[in-house]
Structures are given as C-alpha cells and as structure tokens.
Amino acid sequence: MKTILLALAALLSSSAFAAKIEEELFVMGSQPALLKELVGHADITVDHLDSHGFEVYGPAGLGEFLSQRGVAFYDLKDARKNVDWTNYPSYEQIKAKLEEFAAKYPQIVRLTSIGKSVKGRDLMVLKISDNVAVDEIEPEFKYISSMHGDEITGRELTIRLVDEMLQKYGSDAAITDLINNTEIFVMPSMNPDGSELRQRANAAGQDLNRNFPEAVRNDPNNAAGRQPETQAIMAFQASRNISLSANFHGGAVVANYPWDAKYDRHPFDALLQDFSLEYANLNPEMRSSSEFNRGITNGADWYVLLGGMQDWSYIWHNDLQITVELSDSKWPNYRDIPGFYTSNRDSMIRYMELVHQGAGIKLANRNATGKVEVLNAQGASLGTYGFQRGEFYKVLSPGAYTFKVEADGARLSINVTVDSEISPNGNFTSL
Numbered sequence: 001m002k003t004i005l006l007a008l009a010a011l012l013s014s015s016a017f018a019a020k021i022e023e024e025l026f027v028m029g030s031q032p033a034l035l036k037e038l039v040g041h042a043d044i045t046v047d048h049l050d051s052h053g054f055e056v057y058g059p060a061g062l063g064e065f066l067s068q069r070g071v072a073f074y075d076l077k078d079a080r081k082n083v084d085w086t087n088y089p090s091y092e093q094i095k096a097k098l099e100e101f102a103a104k105y106p107q108i109v110r111l112t113s114i115g116k117s118v119k120g121r122d123l124m125v126l127k128i129s130d131n132v133a134v135d136e137i138e139p140e141f142k143y144i145s146s147m148h149g150d151e152i153t154g155r156e157l158t159i160r161l162v163d164e165m166l167q168k169y170g171s172d173a174a175i176t177d178l179i180n181n182t183e184i185f186v187m188p189s190m191n192p193d194g195s196e197l198r199q200r201a202n203a204a205g206q207d208l209n210r211n212f213p214e215a216v217r218n219d220p221n222n223a224a225g226r227q228p229e230t231q232a233i234m235a236f237q238a239s240r241n242i243s244l245s246a247n248f249h250g251g252a253v254v255a256n257y258p259w260d261a262k263y264d265r266h267p268f269d270a271l272l273q274d275f276s277l278e279y280a281n282l283n284p285e286m287r288s289s290s291e292f293n294r295g296i297t298n299g300a301d302w303y304v305l306l307g308g309m310q311d312w313s314y315i316w317h318n319d320l321q322i323t324v325e326l327s328d329s330k331w332p333n334y335r336d337i338p339g340f341y342t343s344n345r346d347s348m349i350r351y352m353e354l355v356h357q358g359a360g361i362k363l364a365n366r367n368a369t370g371k372v373e374v375l376n377a378q379g380a381s382l383g384t385y386g387f388q389r390g391e392f393y394k395v396l397s398p399g400a401y402t403f404k405v406e407a408d409g410a411r412l413s414i415n416v417t418v419d420s421e422i423s424p425n426g427n428f429t430s431l
C-alpha cells in the first residue's frame with residue numbers, strides 16, 4: 001500500500017507554459033480547501049464551479065492525486081460518451097458557410113484568416129461594416145467563440161447572428177444602423193482543432209483561455225512560445241482598436257466580467273456590471289438563474305483564473321471584454337440550438353450596440369501615436385491609455401469627461417460627452 005501521498009507539486013511542470021491536459025475530471029461537492037490549492041497553478045485548470053462541484057483539468061496523475069485525498073470525482077471523458085455530436089457542421093462546412101456570406105454580401109462582409117491552428121486550419125474572422133473594404137473611423141467591436149473546442153453553442157449562435165444581420169441589412173433599422181456605424185468582427189471558432197476533436201484544449205493539449213499573458217504574474221505582452229491560436233488573436237487585436245467585446249463559452253449560463261485573475265475591482269466595475277446586466281436581462285434563463293444573482297458574476301468571485309483572454313484584452317488593448325456562458329450543456333443536442341439562439345439573439349444585438357456608449361478622437365495623421373488620460377466630471381483620473389494609428393476610442397458610462405491628449409508631441413484637453421445612442425459619426429472628435 002502506498003503510504004506517501006502524491007504531492008500536487010510533483011504533478012506540475014516547472015516550465016513557463018502549462019503542461020498538456022491529460023486528465024479531465026469533475027470534482028463533486030463543495031471542496032473549498034482543495035479549490036484553494038488548485039487555482040492559480042499554471043498546469044491546472046479549474047472551471048465552471050457551481051453547487052454540484054467543479055471541473056478540473058491537468059496533467060496525468062491528477063485523478064490519483066484526488067483519489068489519495070479521498071475526493072469524490074468522475075471522469076469527464078466518460079461523461080462525454082453520452083453526448084450526441086450528430087448534425088453539427090464540420091470545420092469545412094463552417095468555412096464554406098462563412099465564404100458564402102462574404103460572396104453574397106461583398107459590400108458589408110469581409111472574411112479573413114488571421115492565422116492557422118496547430119493542425120493548419122484557418123482561424124477565420126468576419127468583418128461586418130458598411131464600406132467594409134475601408135478602415136473607417138468607427139467604434140470597433142468583436143465576438144469570439146469556442147476558444148474551448150467542446151463549448152460549441154456560441155459557434156452556432158454567432159453564425160446564426162451573422163446570417164440574420166446580413167439578411168436584414170437595409171430592412172431592419174437597428175441592424176442597419178449597427179452595421180453602418182460600427183466595425184464588427186466575429187470569430188465563430190477560435191479553436192477549430194479542439195471542436196473537431198470534441199475537446200476543450202487545442203490540438204497541442206493546451207487550454208487557450210490560460211495561455212494569454214498574465215499581468216498579475218508580470219508576464220510581458222509577448223507572443224513568443226504561446227499557442228498559434230493565441231498568437232493569432234494577439235496579432236489581430238494589436239492591429240485593431242477594439243473597445244468592447246465578448247467571448248462565448250458553455251458549461252453554465254451567466255455573464256462574467258473582469259477581473260478573472262484578482263479580487264480587486266476593475267476600474268470600470270460599475271460599467272461592466274451594467275453591460276453584463278444588459279446581456280443577462282434580455283435572456284430569460286440567464287436573468288432568472290438560480291446559480292448566479294441576476295445572471296451575472298465577477299470572474300474572480302466565481303473562481304480565479306490566470307492567463308485568460310478577458311483580463312488581457314483590457315490590460316493591453318483597452319478592450320472591455322466579458323465572458324458569456326451560453327448553455328449548461330457544453331455540447332447540447334443540435335436540435336436545441338435554435339432555442340438557444342432565440343434566448344440570446346436580443347442580448348447579442350443589444351451588447352453590440354453598447355460599443356456606441358463611448359467617445360473618441362481621430363487625428364488627421366493616421367500614423368499618429370500618443371496617449372489619452374481620461375478624467376471624469378469631478379476631475380478624477382480614470383486611467384491613461386496609449387493609442388496608435390491616429391485613433392482612440394473608449395467605452396464609458398454616460399456623462400461628461402475630459403480627455404487630456406498627448407499626440408505627436410502636442411498636448412491638449414478636450415471635453416467630451418457620452419450618451420448611449422448610436423451616432424452616425426461614432427462620437428469621435430477630430431483633432
């Protein structure tokens with residue numbers, strides 16, 4: 001009989017990057033001490049904590065470690081044997097669908113591949129906007145789905161959303177306004193290999209939502225050594241001025257707002273809660289959640305997560321991002337997808353419109369770089385943000401603000417007003 005307990009430390013790699021996910025388990029019941037021990041380790045992913053327990057992913061030996069602790073758990077790989085995978089489109093079918101959108105609506109859709117997955121699949125992003133071939137000065141928004149390959153609902157919903165928007169462009173006033181005055185980016189499948197393999201991780205066994213530079217660990221914003229899917233997002237985000245986004249997951253029903261990695265409140269906590277509530281309030285299941293008050297949660301209050309995309313996007317790119325968990329079942333029966341679309345459609349449209357609640361500046365010199373300090377009406381600083389390519393835009397709560405701008409060696413202050421309406425010029429002040 002083994003007398004020495006397997007130490008958690010023995011499982012974990014000493015590399016700066018996570019070990020491969022080899023075991024996928026569900027720990028049953030509330031285990032606060034164990035949870036505390038597991039979270040924060042780069043090699044261990046904890047996910048979807050609820051009243052039944054939580055998922056835990058990690059290297060070989062994880063199950064043995066839990067057994068020796070006397071912890072009750074089951075294997076998620078066994079549970080997956082009961083999942084009905086049928087009728088979902090393949091990667092090739094999805095690619096063909098996105099190509100069809102771009103071919104049918106060339107004035108308002110452009111399809112690009114921002115990189116390749118581990119297995120060489122295209123990482124496809126749709127841009128939807130009027131004058132789509134032109135980089136206009138308009139608020140920029142993005143939706144990304146299914147960075148966890150087995151969390152499939154969002155891939156289907158984002159494609160349905162795009163389909164409906166394209167069909168209704170020119171006839172539905174709200175959708176037409178949104179497309180005419182916003183640069184919208186939609187990536188239905190950030191982890192196509194994982195979805196083809198019906199697994200959470202990418203084809204290299206890595207959890208992409210633990211693979212981003214982490215500020216609390218003092219990681220530099222450096223793509224070297226990261227997964228190709230992560231690198232593609234990092235390069236794409238750096239090429240744009242996206243100021244509001246959401247990433248879609250599955251395994252719960254909730255809108256989750258930053259920070260994920262620390263318990264401190266985000267400087268725009270009230271705004272993030274407002275936006276999360278805007279999403280949840282239009283979704284009957286989310287709004288009436290029995291697990292989450294009002295259908296929303298702060299990320300770290302739910303469980304701490306390091307290396308996630310949500311915190312990274314704001315810290316490095318001034319892009320406020322929430323994580324929307326769309327369905328309790330990660331891979332529901334395909335016939336239930338239309339119902340999930342019905343539940344989320346209004347929320348998805350409304351959340352996109354919120355990018356217009358903000359203010360920006362545009363400079364004649366489209367190569368200008370600089371920084372903007374944002375002050376509220378009482379003169380308190382709300383942070384200083386760098387910008388490039390002659391354009392800065394920030395989503396804010398309604399009210400009056402001062403932007404102290406430093407650009408091309410010149411300094412000036414401007415007063416801006418934020419309301420929540422979509423404005424044809426996107427509320428940019430020309431400097």
Ligand SMILES: [Zn+2]
Pocket residue numbers: 148151209249250
């Ligand atoms: Zn997920």
